[in-house]
Amino acid sequence: MDQFAALETFVRVVEAGSLSAAARSLPSSLTSVSRQISELEQHYGTQLLLRTTRRLALTEDGRVLYERAKSILAEFKEIEAALSRRDRQPSGRLRVSVPSLIGRLLIAPLLDEFLQRFPSLSVDLLLVDRPVDMVEEDIHLSLRVGHLVDSQLVARKIANLQMIVCASLAYLERRGTPQSPAELQQHECLVFSSTPGAAVWRFGPDQATECRIRITGRIWANSLDALVTAAKQGAGIVRVPSWQVEADLAEGGLRRILRSHEPAPTPLNLVFQPSRLPSTKTRAFADFLTDRWRKRDPFASGVDHCEDD
Structure with missing residues (x-):
């Protein structure tokens, strides 16, 4: 069994919603797709998909494999792209999550300049005031306030908040x-x-x-x-x-x-997907934001306001 190809087929089946739809999109035969899924289940010794006449559903083990396989396949694609000349300039769609207030007031006004600098890029900006699951929600870069509890996360401190x-x-x-x-x-x-x-x-x-x-x-x-x-x-x-x-x-x-x-300042971090090689588009946005805020820190208070006793 070509395990890499089988994982690609498994991810395509989950995202397409059926074996036949996955076979059409690959393209491949329905027999080949079904055989690869069966071989994966035999290899891991567990059922990955629940098959009914109307739909497919992931088992608990299937969901674990899907999330990890999707991340592994994406990482291989990024390695391939990083080593290819055609990817010297950032391109594609970049998904970024940021706290809603920072996103609305500080990130959104910079997007036009960023996209003019990188005309082959598009940006999905998610304004959320909660920690996101970067793998589950397919987020390439996240801006997070506070100390990071998850040691697996790759982070770059970009500012302090008081x-x-x-x-x-x-x-x-x-x-x-x-x-x-x-x-x-x-x-x-x-x-x-x-x-x-x-x-x-x-x-x-x-x-x-x-x-x-x-x-x-x-x-x-x-x-x-x-x-x-x-x-x-x-x-x-x-x-x-x-x-x-x-x-x-x-x-x-x-x-x-x-x-x-008052407490000590709280760090503001740029967080990258764990176990992923940062792509050129991810690094481009991180470097752009770091450079802009290094020149003018939007979080530094310019006025000293005394406490009212």
């Missing part, structure tokens, strides 16, 4: 200014997360002195923009990246509080 806590003057005059993180539990806090519920805010410059405060509030949103708007209207205290509210702090719409308790 998380701050702030509120409107009207709110602070009405409810008072908290002097310690623990006092936040007696205040109206505006909760940001991907799903409704409580959140945890970290304080302290290092792990030795760090404290974690469980935050609940009557307003929850999965949009920082919405929470900043509510905070400026006096609805409560919000925790946001400093760059997002720099203009509001300068104009007095918001006041920065608990500054002496």
Whole structure:
């Protein structure tokens, strides 16, 4: 059995939805496709596909093999392309996932310049405020906030984000200014997360002195923009990246509080698919973004706003 060819056929069957459709797209005979799937199942000693008269479905082992085979085949294609002269210039479709706020305000405005520089490229920009499964969702490059737990990920640190806590003057005059993180539990806090519920805010410059405060509030949103708007209207205290509210702090719409308790800056990383050779298109975007933000860091605050006591 040509295992590589069999894996290619298996992936094509899964994506085509049937043996006959895969045979037409390869092209190959239905008999050959069916034989390769049977040989794979015999080789691994497990059933990979559930066959009915109407459809095919993956078994649990089949799904594991599909995800890994798809990644392996893509890596071989990238190696082949990287060694080929025709791939000296980046080409094809690049899939990038970024936090929605950063994507909307900082990434999207750069895409025209990037695509003019690389006319053979196209970009799929996914704005998501959750960790993505880069293999499952076929993401080539992801921008992630925070320390990376998965040691298998290949990452390049690109910037630092400073998380701050702030509120409107009207709110602070009405409810008072908290002097310690623990006092936040007696205040109206505006909760940001991907799903409704409580959140945890970290304080302290290092792990030795760090404290974690469980935050609940009557307003929850999965949009920082919405929470900043509510905070400026006096609805409560919000925790946001400093760059997002720099203009509001300068104009007095918001006041920065608990500054002496702020955590150390949070890293912002470019993350590549694990176990994948970075393609020329992936490296092109990573280098472009790194170069642009090295020249002008959009996350560096240019104004020093003191805490309101």
